[in-house]
Amino acid sequence: MKLKTLMLGAAAASVLAPAVQAERGEDGNVNIIYWQAPSIMTPYLSGGTKDIEAASLVLEPLGRYDETGALVPYLAAEIPTVENGGVSEDLTQITWKLKEGLLWSDGSPVTSADVKFTADYCMAPEGGCAQFAKFTGVESIETPDDLTVVVNFDKPMPNPYGPFMGGQSPILQKAQFEDCVGAAASTCTEANFNPIGTGPFVVDEFKPNDVISLSANPNYRDPEKPAFATVTFKGGGDAEAAARAVLQTGEYDYAWNLQLAPDVLASMAEGGEGTPVSAFGTLVERIEMNLTDPSPDLPEGERSTVAHPHPILSDEKVRRALSMAIDRELLVEVGYGQAGRATCNLVPAPELYASDNTECLTQDLEGAKALLEEAGWTDTDGDGVREKDGEKLSLLYQTSTNAVRQDFQALIKDWWRQIGVETELRNVDSSVFFGGDPGSPDTFQKFYADVEMYANNFDGTDPQSYLSMYRCGNEPKPSSQWQGENINRFCNEEYDAMLDELAKTGELEKRGEIAKKLNDMLTKESMTIVPLVDRGRVSAHSNTLGGVVLNTWDSELWNAADWYRIDE
Template identity: 75%
Template sequence: MKLKSLLLAATAMGAMAPMAYADGHEGERGRDGEVRIIYWQAPSILNPYLSGGTKDIESSSLVIEPLGRYDPDGNPVPFLAQEIPTVGNGGVSEDLTSITWKLKEGLKWSDGTPVTSADVKFTAEYCMDPEGGCAQGAKFDGVTSVEALDDLTIKVTFDQPKPNPYGPFMGGQSPIIQAAQFADCMGARAPECTDANFGPIGTGPFVVTDFKPNDVITMVANENYREAGKPAFASVTFKGGGSAEASGRAVMETGEFDYAWNLQLAPDVIAKMAEGGKGVPVSAFGALVERLEMNLTNPSPDLPPETRATVAEPHPILSDGRVRKALSIAIDRELLVEVGYGDAGRPTCNLVPAPAIYASDNTECLTQDLDGARALLDEAGWTDTDGDGIRDKDGMKLSLLYQTSTNAVRQDFQALIKQSWSEIGVETELRNLDGSVFFGGDPGSPDTFQKFYADVEMYANVFDGTDPQAYLAAYRCGNEPKPDSQWQGENINRFCDPEYDALIDKLATTGDLEERGKIARKMNDMLTKESNTIVPLVDRGRVSGHAVTLGGVRLNVFDSELWNVADWYRKGE
């Protein structure tokens, strides 16, 4: 077993070399006035440890930063750290049980106080508090201690060799928060710290001046930002809400905004917008998968929240794998791509479609099979006894509530999938929720994707970097959102399989890249084609748009899209 190969590969990719992306554009900080960003899913919080929503992770990345990030090619690059630790540079121990990070000297928080290893240590304690329900808990899987060796040095120790030690403090999902600001926000108190969660003190290029949840954020340049002359913009207006279409028009047709995120629109619509001449679309493929999530628990409102959060009360319909598979193979994925994404989408049966070493040879779902779906439902005992076109069993109709966020493409998908399911005798109720609510982290809301108070839900997310270990570890038994975790947690399906958990542990100790690929592919298959707990639909290319006058943009599908906003600047007309 080649335990060090992954770490040596990181060195070979140039992980140690800091990278600059200023395009040669230099000058005074704030010289280019205002930049206007629009996300059609509005941020509801600026603390990614309390929300798994992409819009919250990305908006907060303007303010709080990790030790290292991933560049547009998937290479790890240092941000707050001096370099990316590897076996080659001595930052990762020979036995792979620890990683030691060194902060850059002279770093300051936006309030002018020094950034130290104590802040990094505190960040780990904050997320690892069992009562806090950290949304990024899988990033700290296997961590036994985080030590501040001196003011600039942090040592993370794992319970076993960790060939991929870049979980904690790496990527937009795991930034450093200020210990002084969040000191009284540990555990169950975490959601109560509104001032900190809405206006974190950070090291990033901008500082929050006002945050209206689910609406607009205003920011100004961080005068204590570590690089002279950056950011080029004096202020940011970050608008949330509306629709992908309105966002695209606001950049490419009217020029009202400079950057529009995630233009989840039909390709002909985007092309028409681009004719407006004010902006251009940019795209890239990574590992972003639009998929259906199957609820393995009973979501009935007649049950208490604790019961609805666990498999103690199995789903009366979807706990049968034959039903889940029938729902999957009844879907025409080619049609979904044609209608929703064109060249910016590819049908997939995989939760992890890339990089290639982790992509399973899983193609069974690509061909729609209505007859096969009907046969599976017959076998499971669901038949139409009263001739109304809807199958039933033991007095219960095969009726499902299918929810997602409000978006034109997603509503098209819902309509097409509902039609396919009707052809196999399934009744489907559709519900769409505002993305700010659906992807928000409000523990009091019944409509978050974490609570999953529906039978089926649809969305897309992705993992930082190029290694899916933490992403797949999210489905460990016990990692489900529940009342005593403030409804945070990544295992929203409440999937639990001891064999799967054993593979999580095995992947964490395997360094040989080929063997890691083999294990990850098996885990992907257990979640998808073997259990159909997750039903992948489309491998989505990321499409966003920016003004023709906005320079420095490098679309990044391996980290936050706003990862290098400090390098953005205004080009001449």
């Protein structure tokens, strides 16, 4: 089977609608496998995709983005707009109306107080909220009645859908989390592992970095859903084993993020037990350059903090040379085939926001060498490694454990060797790397390395919140429990001013122009982020699992309530 054929799977899946909706729980158990194991069940304390998506089975936002990127109501009765009066004409206020009769899984009513509390929780000082950028510009929240939430912004917000939209910003139950605000957030293990939600399932048992057992929510708003009585959500292993478990052995029904070489995936698909599905969105594999010093010689609490600039990578010429040495087209060929596209952009889509920056697509080893020479890095002793002021040009390059990522590491290490850079490779179990544990030295947020590679994306089609991650002060640090979205510790006043300009610009073409400039500041001008591959999201489902609609704009599990078993 050719990978091009596999890419059609998502569209095909969307037409597999059941003739008659099953009764709640009628279809027994569904098995899901994520080779990156969830470590927590709230997106507010982890920026890891696997945690956000696992939590989406239980916690829901007011609205989601569907598979086309369109906004659709979930807990809200409708999506507020200027046209329906839900967004004020001056764009400084958005009013949400909850659906009537909504219940938490414990049977208590969902009210506007829960929504307001969610914002207070994320915006609390010292809370380390991983989704803080979602609440940019929120000045106050009013709750005139139990079903009405009024969000007031401190300036016009042309895109007022940051708070409470998408899988990254769901609603928390106030009664469960009200003692978990601020510095106490990470200490509330019971709430963080077993949140009370409004989604189709509830947590029965959560084993961090292993398995989650869930069952149908008895108070879910649709009495006919979900069709499955229970969910077994297995975490860990690797992408190859996860793919095999769906495509060849049929042990699992759904496997996420099959980051495999295209020939490997195509071969597995011949097993006949499942179907790969894929779609492009905004998922970019990239290298982040640490602008702070991660040296273990620094005291704990000072490593990778803005108090200590990086001794090598603070030089833009070095960062640029590292990028120039990379052959992105070869990375695509080796790692993704037709499920990947070489890119120079952090924001590759939608087209309105995608820069025409293509400069990085041509590998230039000689140019990279010349740039390092210009920056004063020379190989004076002939050992193949450049040095300057007695310091070797030596870098620690980390990522999560995954076959494709380790292939990328090996190739990039060799290209960097050719320009005189010594590279030590480290790979960390994905459950730890993306887990967000403030006590672990190996998380991508803590960034105790010189460069690191991973991928993430943003909910919906507007990149404002995503680009806001790199605002000054939003870096992970001890005072935020090492949570924060500015992973490389970038800080630029001009960038922040442009973010403010984007936040008050309503005209779409102008928003696109500003977003492109912001993208270019990160990836073309400063080279603090080195994009590699615009990745198509590739997952797989068993041939007996219906209702799957792959969604690259929200959680992949966004419509798990609609899944059902196909009779063979």
